[in-house]
Amino acid sequence: MLTLLFTALLALQPRSIHADQSLPSATFRASHNSYSGNLEGSKSTIQYQLDHGVRMIEFDIWDTNFSSNKDYSIGHTGPGNAVDHTSPNPSSNLLSDWLAVVNSWSAANPTHAPIQMLLDIKTDLTDNANYAAGNLAALNQVVTDAFGSRLLWASNAPAGLPSVDALRGKVLVVLSGDGASRSQYKSDTGSSPSVARNNRGQIVELHDDGGINLWYWSGKVQSDGSVKWLRHGKFDTGITPAVAINDDGWIVEVHRSQVSQTVFSRVGRFDDQTGEIIWGSSSKYDNGVSPSVAFVDGSLTLREIHQSQSNSQRWTWTGQLNTAAMTVTWTGNAKTSDPFYTKTESNGVTVYKDSSSKLVYSSGSFVGKRIAYEQVAFVEFQSGNSAELQDGAIFYAATASDKSFITNARNSGKLVRGWDFDNSTLATTPLANYPATNHPYDSWYETLVTANKAII
Template sequence: MYRATHNSYSGGPRRSLHDQLRAGVRCLELDVTHGSRRLAVSHGVTGHRVSRVGDNPVTNRLHDWLALIRRWVDDPVNAGHAPLVIVLDVKHGLASRGDRVSVSVLGLMCREIFADRIFSPLAADPAWPHVNEMRGKVLLVLSGDRKTRKRCLRDAGREPAVAANRTGGVIEVHRSHDGSALWYWAGTMLDGRPHWLWHDRYGRGITPAVALNDRGSVVAVSRAVGSDNIWYRLGRLGRDGRATWGRARLLARGRSPAVRFTSPGGRTVAVSYDAPGGGRRERRGGMKIADDRVDWRGAVASEDRRDHARAELPGGGELRIRSTNLLLQWSRDGGDWHRLIYAPLMFMEQQRGDDDWMTALGPHFAAAPAGRNAWARDRLAEGRIVRFWKFGRAHVSGAPVSFPATDTPHEAWYQAYAKTRGALA
């Protein structure tokens, strides 16, 4: 059992974050919204219920609150602390601003701040280590908005294509499952598997294809909706997995475009396509990065029908991509197929009312309002780590949840309850 707080940022009887940590709290909850073009801590509108008492940050910026926690973790006085759980309760405001992009930003922020302190879901598979092996670590748990959690558990799309380079970069593009929006996933190969770090929309079209060279240059092609116009767009893949894109430019008329670099580190691009008059044609040209364009030469006959559903990997091997029942999946060297989702960084939390398929994926954590004892006992029997929020004195005799998140962590009844339960610190 852990001492835990509900709305840890709200002060009042909770006091400051440092006060909570000094009192033995090892599960904190921060509500996350999208305010003023950045991720913020707030219960609703920017700044709502955010306390700046004591040594709490003077801003609403999520970065500042997470950085404060990192400083506490690094303080030698706290060396060997029980693994610290940070519940990131995503509010509806995040989803309404484009939850996919915001989750990418959230993941990047957490990786930068906590880095080697993070205990990832992969480390708990197939079994959890002893808690003493996790001391000094931080566990991030994504909670709250169901739409956001769903999209972190699976992604839907059509016509996927993938490319990789010899420096470990990887990028996937696809058309949305319900329209013509074009999206990409990007990241890096690590420990023999793709770690998808960034997900965003980059344009409109159908039948997308993509190429990536060793310099991190990206070329994406697609056919326009409702016409045979083929468009191309240059991009750049950053170290953080984020792609920056130039404007879309008209290339040719045709269908089923394919794209490649003529050499792994080169800047010459080749695009082949089915020409309107029949046959396969190809155009080549050198990238003019400063001008955000390719200096194309005339079209010539081509036999290239590149399979963009697979990409060669550095050191040998192959990465494959597919859409099965509209769900995007990847596979390495003909092995098992895996959901195309963010790299394992945050644990997912199950909540009452979640779809059956979400529950079937077996999230490690579960949460409900305090008092939902039958539901909690069922989750405990399944091996879940269960959190109750708004845990009060009246709930002491209820289900023995792992994280009884209270608003009053300093009161004698709570400390006595924690001591009786053998709470870790």
């Protein structure tokens, strides 16, 4: 009977239940650790939750065995922990399989109120060396593959969110959990940034992390001058990198060793389909510091200029790129009075650190824009988090017992989640937008959310 009632109400939306309203003023049924079903609380399957009006679903995600699974896993204290596999829940612990359940339900119920798909990151994704190891670019791919056109990208709502009715049929992914992962999703830090852009719009940024590691960002310059950063990863150890790219997508980088006054080179290839860089091996070619490099007239010939490790004398090499072997043969070493090649500007794009030490770029009308992953997901700010995570955040969260945080955030126009909302004494005025409970069908909860005109 209850299922039939909710089905009837859903069919009536959006016209006959409540007048359209802004998302931050709305209340929605929400479950905590939704995947745990009846193993922790009384939630039943994901489909049952959605059928009965739950509009915030939470999955805890782990990067364990990502390289072999090519996917994240769900679970409470670890992959598979407290995961209720009761049909029609998936039999696997793979995130993509569980997101597919939400997407299929959304497709079958296109007038539903927007679903918040909360991903609670349980492991630090910033130490994953690249996309193949499960960094945040991989998480973006999993999410976009799962929801396609039903997904509302955070980058498409930079100044706020449309009304509830305008978002019917949409899914909003929100990142919670590990603070370092959430922070790096929004921005990156580093030292000695360098950039290279070719005439096809392919772009590579390199930097060291202020320690011993070298990192890259790769992407494409868009028609409006902005850069779509597609991939990010660690590719070597060293400091003070410089980079060049030709119009065929061949990349040569040079850098100084982090432990000695020696310089190394490495060849890479830009994959135009994915934006990924395939790197060859690193090779020492000289002693020295402050290396710089450039292709000569778009060919496979390069010129490198660096400084002596002993004095201010600059030296140069001519390099010939062997694309089959992904190596450079360096010849013609000689002194030079020529200046270093510019590292921080290439073909109209400049990279640098802003006042908060974030890596940024300027290109055309875009000035000081942060180098970051595509903002597919919204990033949640939680009670006790840094000011960086609070900056620009729309979604706020705290344990349901932190009533002052929830009340203040609601009164500030934020979308607020209170988790472990498991008895009526935790209610605030105004109520959290998403009172995330382990008991969504208990009479006290139904009475409370009905009184607050929860939208389905």
